[in-house]
Structure formats: C-alpha cells, structure tokens
Amino acid sequence: MTKIIQVKPPRVFSELKPWLQDHYQDLPKRLQSVAVFAMHNPDVIALNTIASISDQVSVTPSTMVRFAKSIGYQGFSDMQAVFQESMRHVPQPYSERLNSMQRSAGREQTVLSQFTQAAAESITRLEQKVDESALLKASEQLAQARMVYIAGQGRAEPVVAYLHYTLVKLGVQSVVLSGMPHSMADKARMLQTDDALLAISFSPYTANTRELVDICLLNKAKVVALTDSTLSPIARADDFHLEVLEDEVSGFRGLSATMCLALCLAVETGKVRAELDKKLNI
Amino acid sequence: MTKIIQVKPPRVFSELKPWLQDHYQDLPKRLQSVAVFAMHNPDVIALNTIASISDQVSVTPSTMVRFAKSIGYQGFSDMQAVFQESMRHVPQPYSERLNSMQRSAGREQTVLSQFTQAAAESITRLEQKVDESALLKASEQLAQARMVYIAGQGRAEPVVAYLHYTLVKLGVQSVVLSGMPHSMADKARMLQTDDALLAISFSPYTANTRELVDICLLNKAKVVALTDSTLSPIARADDFHLEVLEDEVSGFRGLSATMCLALCLAVETGKVRAELDKKLNI
DNA sequence: TTATTTTTGAAATAAATATTCCATATGTAA
DNA sequence: TTACATATGGAATATTTATTTCAAAAATAA
Structure with a gap:
C-alpha cells in the first residue's frame, strides 16, 4: 500500500501547490501524473466527478482516491472541497483583513x-x-x-x-x-x-x-x-x-x-x- | 404542475441572466426566490449539492429540480452544468491577483x-x-x-x-x-x-x-x-x-x-x- | 531467477445525490 | 362558498458517484 503522508495536508489551495512540489518525488508514477494534472487544472478537479477526471488523466477512479489519501486527505471528496473553496473565494483583500482582525480579537463579534x-x-x-x-x-x-x-x-x-x-x-x-x-x-x-x-x-x-x-x-x-x-x-x-x-x-x-x-x-x-x-x- | 417553458434555455450563463429576467414575472413565488438566489450566487449553484443549495434558499430539493425544469432544463444537474461552465473560465486566483495589482500599479485605476x-x-x-x-x-x-x-x-x-x-x-x-x-x-x-x-x-x-x-x-x-x-x-x-x-x-x-x-x-x-x-x- | 513488496485496475459495495411521485396546501374563478 | 387548477413539501425511488476490496501486474531485492 502507498504510504500515507502523516503531516496534515493544506486546507488552502495556494498552500497546496508548494506543498505538493516537496512530496512529488516520493509519489508513484500514476500519482505523479495526477499531481501534475491537478496543479495544471485545478478547476477540473473542483468541478468534475471522479470518473470524469480520472478519465482525463487516464487513470482509474481508484487512483484518484489513492492520490487524495496518499497526500493526507480523507478521500477524494475531502480534497475536492479544498479545490472548490479556492474557486469560491476569489481573493477578497478587505474582508480577508477584517477576518484576520476578528480572529486576533478573539472575543465575541460586536x-x-x-x-x-x-x-x-x-x-x-x-x-x-x-x-x-x-x-x-x-x-x-x-x-x-x-x-x-x-x-x-x-x-x-x-x-x-x-x-x-x-x-x-x-x-x-x-x-x-x-x-x-x-x-x-x-x-x-x-x-x-x-x-x-x-x-x-x-x-x-x-x-x-x-x-x-x-x-x-x-x-x-x-x-x-x-x-x-x-x-x-x-x-x-x-x-x-x-x-x-x-x-x-x-x-x-x-x-x-x-x-x-x-x-x-x-x-x-x-x-x-x-x-x-x-x-x-x- | 408548473408550465415548462418550451423555448430552449441558454447553455451559457451570460445569456441565462437576461433570459431569466424575461421569464421571472411568470414564475411562482418559490421559483422566483430560487431565481434571485441563483443570479446572486452562481458560484453556490455551481459548487454545491442540491440539498445544500435548497437549504440555503429555504426551499425543498424538489423545488430546485422544478425550477430547473420549469425554465427548460432536463433537471437540476443539467442546469448546474451551465453554472459550472461559467466558473471554469473565471479568472483564476493568481491571474486575478496580478490583474488587480497591475491596475493599481499602472495608475490606470478605474x-x-x-x-x-x-x-x-x-x-x-x-x-x-x-x-x-x-x-x-x-x-x-x-x-x-x-x-x-x-x-x-x-x-x-x-x-x-x-x-x-x-x-x-x-x-x-x-x-x-x-x-x-x-x-x-x-x-x-x-x-x-x-x-x-x-x-x-x-x-x-x-x-x-x-x-x-x-x-x-x-x-x-x-x-x-x-x-x-x-x-x-x-x-x-x-x-x-x-x-x-x-x-x-x-x-x-x-x-x-x-x-x-x-x-x-x-x-x-x-x-x-x-x-x-x-x-x-x- | 524467485520471493517480496509496491502499484495498479476492475469490480463490488457503500454513500450521496438527484429525481419522481403523491398527498396536501394554496390560490383562483364561477 | 365550491370546484378547479396550480404550487409545494416530504418520502420513496432511481441514479450517480465515491470508496473499498482484492487479485493481478510491475517493480525491487535477494
């Protein structure tokens, strides 16, 4: 069985990219091609079904699930959520600022x-x-x-x-x-x-x-x-x-x-x- | 049963918007609220499941399906495909960031x-x-x-x-x-x-x-x-x-x-x- | 080579998701 | 009001989709 990377995987797409580069070498061949595809076509991962994606990458659905698991996610769906989130939140500089401010404040929102x-x-x-x-x-x-x-x-x-x-x-x-x-x-x-x-x-x-x-x-x-x-x-x-x-x-x-x-x-x-x-x- | 609009609905999101405006008045109350929500949150329609969406709009899943059908689609999934397609070519986070930076840098601010x-x-x-x-x-x-x-x-x-x-x-x-x-x-x-x-x-x-x-x-x-x-x-x-x-x-x-x-x-x-x-x- | 481990694909299973159907509610015209 | 049509929600069903399992294929080491 493929080793599962223990460190928690990023929940934010922008962090996922450099993170994947580090671990890329350790992945099996097929999983590498999935990784390459995912970085080049994040929107496809976000929007399509596992069957459709695996078809485009020329791997089997199992491989997709294995990929997600091998980099630490619970399954394909879990990983897909991260990709989807990246599409939803087209960068919002101001709210981002407000968010972090609120987080640092910690207390109840006024x-x-x-x-x-x-x-x-x-x-x-x-x-x-x-x-x-x-x-x-x-x-x-x-x-x-x-x-x-x-x-x-x-x-x-x-x-x-x-x-x-x-x-x-x-x-x-x-x-x-x-x-x-x-x-x-x-x-x-x-x-x-x-x-x-x-x-x-x-x-x-x-x-x-x-x-x-x-x-x-x-x-x-x-x-x-x-x-x-x-x-x-x-x-x-x-x-x-x-x-x-x-x-x-x-x-x-x-x-x-x-x-x-x-x-x-x-x-x-x-x-x-x-x-x-x-x-x-x- | 709700009348089904016979004319083929747009397969492109940008055409769907004005198209919906024309037919909006003829829709029942609930379907109208779905229409409003869909136009305001196309990304939610594209990314979420029917259950999650209908929950956000405060209608039942059936209503979502009915909405899709009433405006001419085969079903919810068929309609969702149109919304997803509109997201695919949405400027990606990185290019978007560059764009906005360029705008502010180049004094060509609108x-x-x-x-x-x-x-x-x-x-x-x-x-x-x-x-x-x-x-x-x-x-x-x-x-x-x-x-x-x-x-x-x-x-x-x-x-x-x-x-x-x-x-x-x-x-x-x-x-x-x-x-x-x-x-x-x-x-x-x-x-x-x-x-x-x-x-x-x-x-x-x-x-x-x-x-x-x-x-x-x-x-x-x-x-x-x-x-x-x-x-x-x-x-x-x-x-x-x-x-x-x-x-x-x-x-x-x-x-x-x-x-x-x-x-x-x-x-x-x-x-x-x-x-x-x-x-x-x- | 063989023994062993790792990787992979196909099929079976489980889970989720969408769709249909029907009873009830709501509205409308006579 | 009543009769009729339309609209709506909820549950049953069908379908799609993800996940797991397992046997076979590759790769690796002896």
Whole structure:
C-alpha cells in the first residue's frame, strides 16, 4: 500500500501547490501524473466527478482516491472541497483583513464589527461584479439628458438624496421626483424624450417606482435603474441597470456599497457631461 | 404542475441572466426566490449539492429540480452544468491577483476601483477607531428619549434620511427636523428635556445645525452628534459624539462608512429601546 | 531467477445525490 | 362558498458517484 503522508495536508489551495512540489518525488508514477494534472487544472478537479477526471488523466477512479489519501486527505471528496473553496473565494483583500482582525480579537463579534465586515464585503463584491462598461453607458445616458429625474422610496430614499446632491454639485440638472405630490401619471408626463429617469429600488420593490419605469419606457424616455437584482421588476431589457447587493446582518441591509456605486455613477456622469459641454461651446 | 417553458434555455450563463429576467414575472413565488438566489450566487449553484443549495434558499430539493425544469432544463444537474461552465473560465486566483495589482500599479485605476478602495479603507478605519462604548452611550441616549429629532443638511441629508427610516422601522419615534419650514428657534423649542437631538454634520459645517445644537444644549436636551471630526463645532464636551472620517478621492467624499456607522447606531438604539420597553411592560 | 513488496485496475459495495411521485396546501374563478 | 387548477413539501425511488476490496501486474531485492 502507498504510504500515507502523516503531516496534515493544506486546507488552502495556494498552500497546496508548494506543498505538493516537496512530496512529488516520493509519489508513484500514476500519482505523479495526477499531481501534475491537478496543479495544471485545478478547476477540473473542483468541478468534475471522479470518473470524469480520472478519465482525463487516464487513470482509474481508484487512483484518484489513492492520490487524495496518499497526500493526507480523507478521500477524494475531502480534497475536492479544498479545490472548490479556492474557486469560491476569489481573493477578497478587505474582508480577508477584517477576518484576520476578528480572529486576533478573539472575543465575541460586536455589532460594529459585524456591520463593518458586511459593508466591506459588499464593497469588495461591488468592485468585482459591477460591469464597468454598464456604468459608463448609464453615465452617458444621464449626461445626455436635458434633465435627470430621480425616484426611489423607502430604503432607497437616502440614495436618491445623495445622487441628487452630488449631481447638482457636478452641474448635472436633476430633480427628485419621489417627494413631489403628483400622481405617477403626472410625474411621468413631465419626462420628455430627451429626459432621463434614474430609478433606485430595492426588494421589496415598491409599486410606485415600478409604475414610473413602465410609463417612462412606454414614452421612450431613457431609464437608468439602480437595484439589488437584475430580476427586480424595474430592471428591463431596454434600460440601463446597475446591480448592487448588500450583505445582510440579521435582517439589516446597509447602504455602504450602494452609496459607493451612487458616487461613482454621479462622478462619471459629471465627467461625461463636462466633456459634452466643452464640445458644445467650441 | 408548473408550465415548462418550451423555448430552449441558454447553455451559457451570460445569456441565462437576461433570459431569466424575461421569464421571472411568470414564475411562482418559490421559483422566483430560487431565481434571485441563483443570479446572486452562481458560484453556490455551481459548487454545491442540491440539498445544500435548497437549504440555503429555504426551499425543498424538489423545488430546485422544478425550477430547473420549469425554465427548460432536463433537471437540476443539467442546469448546474451551465453554472459550472461559467466558473471554469473565471479568472483564476493568481491571474486575478496580478490583474488587480497591475491596475493599481499602472495608475490606470478605474473610477470604480478608486472609490471602492476609498470606501473600504474608510470602513476599516471606522471599525478600528470608533469607540464601542461611545456608540453604546449614544444609543442609550437616543433610546431613552421620548422623541428623536434628526437634523443635518447638504451631504448629511442622506444620512438623516437613512437614520430616520431605520429608527422608525425599529420602533424608535423620530422625526426629521431639517425639512421643516420653521426657524431654528422654533425647532429648538419643540425639543423638551426628555427629547434628544441627533445631529449629523460634516465640514464645511452649516451654521443652521450648529445653532440648533447650541440651543438644545442650553435647554438641557440630550444631543448625539455624528461628525467627521471632534473639532467640528457641533461636537461639545457635554454631548455624545461619534466620529467618522471618509477617505477622499480627487475631492469627492463618499458616505459608505458613514452609512455603516449610522446603521450601527440605529440598530443599537433599537436594541436598547426594546429592552427598555420590556422592563416597562413588566 | 524467485520471493517480496509496491502499484495498479476492475469490480463490488457503500454513500450521496438527484429525481419522481403523491398527498396536501394554496390560490383562483364561477 | 365550491370546484378547479396550480404550487409545494416530504418520502420513496432511481441514479450517480465515491470508496473499498482484492487479485493481478510491475517493480525491487535477494
């Protein structure tokens, strides 16, 4: 039987790589080829079944199990979990930092640290997931508009206020629609073809905002949507939508990532608008 | 039985997303929640078993299968294959790390990454610097108040809106003072000894908010202040102030950390208030 | 060479995972 | 309300997948 390496194997993929190099020489031929394959194709190990993998490496399933065991894991599944984990956690520098901080603190997590962690993670994800080009396209729509109407209710209202504040400071004409004592139809009628609606909405989605988007799309006015899901009713095929997902802590969702995205959107819009104005003046 | 959508579903994840948006409205409640989860956590769908996933979504395994079938796949496994395929070509940890390093090194930082970085830094600092006991004391002041009056202008207004929204949801009576068409003196007169003023103010400090704080302190009403500096004119010896400093990117200051602190403050206040209410009822 | 140990593959078994089926619940139209 | 359709959860079943076992093949040492 193949010797089983006694030292506990790494539970983190990045540590597994150098670790394997050390022990590579001691492995039998077939197990060596498995090792080489695993280092070259970690994603295959993570995602496929033992049968499919062993087929690709041209070994038998038993060999795969033996490989995993020989380097110290309980079995193939145990090893696979490590590979899968490496795919899940696309490096998250900030949360990583927070994590280690929390570990060193050792004590119970405070409300503050829970929320800061959630916020940091939401922001990290925001940077990774938001489509830069979508952000630019949305900014262009807003910059080209004669007037930007901003709408949103409930938890979205602070975002509305912030966007309005920032856009105005940047010289982009905008008004807040939510606060006005008009009917939806009246509000929608204000929007002309060369105007744009900036709609912010989070689950649970308010019927009001949705209705507004509906009418605007019918009237061919441009709509830029900021939501927590592309499945939100206000996200449509023919609008420009940005998605931001806030981590929740025991039912509470913050607005840290959302505010960050809002600022980006406003600043980009301001930049595009400034360029447009320049062209017109020449 | 749930209708099965006849059109062949996308075999590529990027096409699945917009495709789901179109059909989302037609799905039953549970299947909708699966859809939302799937779009937010494609990696979970790709890597986990049906049991584990259905557990995370709080549905039964059957529902997962039904979801896959209802959108046209042969079964869960068939759908999972599409999600797995999308992960295969996801940038690997190493190349990813290089990419982000390159970005930050080459000054070609995008607007988005600049702001997310600033936000993350601000939040990290927030956790390190905010005095947990100060947060608790401030929460107690607010929780004990008969009514919380919230004030703040300009960049602070979104924070005011958020605090108001959250406090109300948590059962803490509060009103926004900024919007009211009264003179400062009138506003201050509303506050009684057992009320509290929650003042938010950032540099450059508005005279209005400052005046309000002055009068309240004279009237012996409690004041909780949220500022970007203890040197702020509204921070006094005899009030309870919390400090939050946002990193600035080419002149723009975000609100990510501020919003995070605001949420903490509101939640803590809600907790304390709930305990107080309990005691009174017994 | 032979005796012995190690490695390997194929088949049997065990475990897990997905799928189907059915009874019940929920919603909807008459 | 009742009748009908749709949606849902839970348990039984089928399928897939991992693991173990064991005999045969290679490799090694005498």
